[in-house]
Amino acid sequence: MNAMSTPRLVIRLLAVVVVMFCFGVFVLPPFYDAMCRAFGINGKTAGVYEGTQQSDIGREVRVQFLATNAAGMVWEFAPKADELRVHPGQSSDMLFVAYNPTDKPMTAQAIPSVSPSKAAAFFHKTECFCFTQQVLQPGERIEMPVRFIVDRDLPKDVRHLTLSYTLFDITARKPPVAQAAP
Template identity: 50%
Template sequence: MSEQRPDNSILVKRLLLTVAGMFAFGFALVPLYDVFCEVTGFNGRTSNEAAVYQQVEVDESRTVTVQFLTRNAKGIPWKFEPSIKQVKIHPGEVKVVNFLAGNPTSSNMIAQAIPSVAPAEASLYLNKVECFCFNQQPLAAGAETEMPMQFYLDPDIPDHITTFTLSYTLYDMTANTSAEAIAQLLKTE
């Protein structure tokens, strides 16, 4: 007498569809998270487009301290630091802070700075009029440069935000750029 085994083909098909669905969802998470962060300001991401400054009334009754941090991603040997560690600013007031960069290598390089704000809520009220982070930054071998960041805080910034940190991480983009493009960028500098 032979024992009959149940047909598990339907269960196997459902499990394979579940695995495929989970795999697809994993790929969709990154763009969904980016959209979520852009809409809500979550994770301290700032806009990568220049804000247009329109004359607003400066709220001189309040002062917000903005702290600046810089770091280099793994593999980029540049010197990268803010010219000042922090600045006090009235909401609505425009400030310019310079960041210093130096390429100590014997090769021309291209870098890109990615900003982040903590606490994340403050990123909704930070408006960068001009920023080196909007574009890739070419730097010749052994050269140094000052990179400006002009910004203002929206006067609607909540009262409980009295201090926040704007940090930049510098990434090496040289491998993603052709030698001709690097030469061209250095000519326009």
Template identity: 50%
Template sequence: MSSIRKSVSKLFLTTVGMFLFGFALVPLYDVFCEITGLNGKVTGPTFSEYENVGNREIKIIFTTTNNDDMPWFFDSLKSQMRVKTGEQNLLNYVFTNTTNKPMIAQAIPSVSPGKGAQYFHKTECFCFEQQFLEPGESITIPLKFVIDPDLPKDISSLALGYTLFDITKDLIQKQAGN
């Protein structure tokens, strides 16, 4: 009988282990994407300075999208820039709450092609930060970025897209949950 007990406890532990593994897939996936730069995933602000400023010129395209029926005005001041690798660049983004109620939003970045994501360093940005705006309020937030001189030769242009999400409801829900 003890052999049965042994089998059952081993199998039960495996079950628990696999349940936890399911959750472990979440950070594993992020780490994997960050290392390989898959999925155009970019991290928050990173600090980097380059001594050997490259002389390659890269075209950067900036897109902004509003998720679903997010009513805010959200755009970058330029839609395209030509930048030198290794140099600091600055671009301003404008957020305007066009509704008559206070709202909270969050912009999620994505770089394409995906394998260029890890060479796109943002030294200052609003990614993953929550923006709270009163009705009619407008703010301008700068994005500072450097393009890594190690950017693979076959990439001559990069696109940085931001999608703006309305997270007012989620945040209220979260606070209610706490």
């Protein structure tokens, strides 16, 4: 290799690195999200459901609820109950409780996940606190509802689902407005 080709090689390698970086940042995430939506991969739920179904009263599915905080989130966050037994097709409700123990207003966003992942496409939320960001004032406690339907077409071998939420502190990205004192 001569001295003249070394700068060209370095430029080409840097170009490859830039192209790979751009692919990873700009192309891969939308592709991944589309695949998750299409196949229910990674526990992403089927989203808002606006249809109705008749309940399959001959079948029962156990839905377990989990709540965790992301790193740095200081709120107390938990479901009112650990699990419900539901009939596919019936509308069901669960309340999650959040408490801000700090002395400042905070904004949070909950991200849901359903497992097993093959069941995620059959779990429909009709109302969920995860659809909006939650703002809590210092010392405030709220109950946040989730209303859902386990689809009648859920595969028969799935008898247990887990709906989990991870709560993220997004105060730095979306600062809350403090309430005025009365």
